[in-house]
Amino acid sequence: MRLLTPTTRISRRDILLAASVALPGCASSPRVEPRGPEEEGARRARGSNSTRFVGVSSGPWRVIDIRAVRGASIPMAPFVDVLSGKDDQRSSAWALHGVASHGRYTTRQEKTALDAVTPQLGRPEATHAALIPIRKTRAWWDLTQDERRAVFEERGRHIAKSLQYLPRIARKLYHARDLGEPFDFLTWFEFAPADGPAFDELLGALRAGEEWSFVEREVELRLQRA
Amino acid sequence: MRLLTPTTRISRRDILLAASVALPGCASSPRVEPRGPEEEGARRARGSNSTRFVGVSSGPWRVIDIRAVRGASIPMAPFVDVLSGKDDQRSSAWALHGVASHGRYTTRQEKTALDAVTPQLGRPEATHAALIPIRKTRAWWDLTQDERRAVFEERGRHIAKSLQYLPRIARKLYHARDLGEPFDFLTWFEFAPADGPAFDELLGALRAGEEWSFVEREVELRLQRA
Numbered sequence: 001m002r003l004l005t006p007t008t009r010i011s012r013r014d015i016l017l018a019a020s021v022a023l024p025g026c027a028s029s030p031r032v033e034p035r036g037p038e039e040e041g042a043r044r045a046r047g048s049n050s051t052r053f054v055g056v057s058s059g060p061w062r063v064i065d066i067r068a069v070r071g072a073s074i075p076m077a078p079f080v081d082v083l084s085g086k087d088d089q090r091s092s093a094w095a096l097h098g099v100a101s102h103g104r105y106t107t108r109q110e111k112t113a114l115d116a117v118t119p120q121l122g123r124p125e126a127t128h129a130a131l132i133p134i135r136k137t138r139a140w141w142d143l144t145q146d147e148r149r150a151v152f153e154e155r156g157r158h159i160a161k162s163l164q165y166l167p168r169i170a171r172k173l174y175h176a177r178d179l180g181e182p183f184d185f186l187t188w189f190e191f192a193p194a195d196g197p198a199f200d201e202l203l204g205a206l207r208a209g210e211e212w213s214f215v216e217r218e219v220e221l222r223l224q225r226a
Numbered sequence: 227m228r229l230l231t232p233t234t235r236i237s238r239r240d241i242l243l244a245a246s247v248a249l250p251g252c253a254s255s256p257r258v259e260p261r262g263p264e265e266e267g268a269r270r271a272r273g274s275n276s277t278r279f280v281g282v283s284s285g286p287w288r289v290i291d292i293r294a295v296r297g298a299s300i301p302m303a304p305f306v307d308v309l310s311g312k313d314d315q316r317s318s319a320w321a322l323h324g325v326a327s328h329g330r331y332t333t334r335q336e337k338t339a340l341d342a343v344t345p346q347l348g349r350p351e352a353t354h355a356a357l358i359p360i361r362k363t364r365a366w367w368d369l370t371q372d373e374r375r376a377v378f379e380e381r382g383r384h385i386a387k388s389l390q391y392l393p394r395i396a397r398k399l400y401h402a403r404d405l406g407e408p409f410d411f412l413t414w415f416e417f418a419p420a421d422g423p424a425f426d427e428l429l430g431a432l433r434a435g436e437e438w439s440f441v442e443r444e445v446e447l448r449l450q451r452a
Contacts, residue, residue: 050406085406099404104330107372145375146333178325178404180276180311 049100050085051174053131053186054092061129061223069207071135071217080131080223082188096133098174098186105152110159117166126170126190130199131221133176133183140214141177156211165202168195183217275326276311277400279357279412280318287355287449295433297361297443306357306449308414322359324400324412331378336385343392352396352416356425357447359402359409366440367403382437391428394421409443 055063055077066076077093103111119126140148152158162171170190177184191199203220206212281289281303292302303319329337345352366374378384388397396416403410417425429446432438 099406101404102367103371106370108370111370141328144332144334144337145329149371175404178327178401180325 051098051100051186052083052085053096053098053188054081054083054090055079055094056081056090056092058226060226062226064222064224066219066221069218069220070215071219074133074219079226080221096131096176096183096186097179097181098176099179100172101175105149106159110153113163114159114166117163119167119170121170121172121188121190123170123190123192125192127225128191128193128196128199129223129225130189131223132187132189132203133217133219134185134187134215135177135183135217136185136214137216151211151214156209158206158209158211161205162202165198168192169199169202183219277324277326277412278309278311279322279324279414280307280309280316281305281320282307282316282318284452286452288452290448290450292445292447295444295446296441297445300359300445305452306447322357322402322409322412323405323407324402324409325405326398327401331375332385336379339389340385340392343389345393345396347396347398347414347416349396349416349418351418353451354417354419354422354425355449355451356415357449358413358415358429359443359445360411360413360441361403361409361443362411362440363442377437377440382435384432384435384437387431388428391424394418395425395428409445 055075056079057077059079059081061080061082063076063078063080066073074096075094081090081092083090106114143151153160162169168191172188174186174188175184176186189199281301282305283303285305285307287306287308289302289304289306292299300322301320307316307318309316332340369377379386388395394417398414400412400414401410402412415425
């Protein structure tokens, strides 16, 4: 059930090709800083939602596999670390940046149902993880909100399908499109080894739907707690 | 009709206080770069949606007024320049960064109605402009999509009200919240001097509604082509 769609294992050549990552760049303009304690607080709170997934030589998550599900892969790395906005000074082979933003589609009723069964990240038994960066097509982003919602849920049952796998599969979504990143979303999953087959099934279900026809690049990183 | 809500004119002390802008910072981690010509193209297209409004000593837009409508103002500057993602190396007193992203609320029907009467930016007669940075409250962002949409349009008629002022008032919205900016949105307006009163009326109408109760910081910059 795992590979419902064609996937490509990355070769050594792919790794070398993909390894042309940019050097750290400098922001060029001063920014308007927030003023006053409550604004500082608001800014800090936002900063804490900014997350970098980095490919590193040692870290808390050992890489089992990195493969391109659609489009180009990313460079192999032996470990992945997850850094918050503040502590992102670590040297790394690559970095994927995202922001845990507000929900774009979920209704109150759906959110209530999800919240009731959504587990926290970091459960001791959830020693397996996956990071799935996805970029959607121009055609997707040219849809209006009602059209995207119809593909996502009214027809696609994205939330309804995901609900069936809760609380087994913990999940956190990071938005990256507005950051100018190469991916639009980074989704992080955590689960116990025994729930690995259920996770594969969930991926298969999501990739079988209409929504996935709007995916132009997807990479799957499988990880295990080091 | 212009000042339906209490506003604060900035004082010299405010300007000095607000002038504590940060120095340009350095991004710290390498990024995964896009690969392949079509991905480069996609990245460039996104980059072109990234815009910086900067306060400068000379530029295409002369500042008539900067005032805090709610919360703290931003530093005064004699001119404003509008820079695209690539040419943001210009030295400036302050910079506000935003991304012209996809619509978050508009339905296909509404978009069709808007597109039919929406003018381009840069009309020769539109020598007046306004830049309105806004930050919404935590309570707003804690609403779900259906709740935000209800405040925005079903009850607030944000789109319906704006439609009445088209094609007189050209408008472009930039998203900034996910970028960790001090404002959530930057809205840019352009209009002919004769349509100034209509623009004031539109601002008054938007600020009179329920949606505006979720605004915690708003600054209004009035500009004239230099």
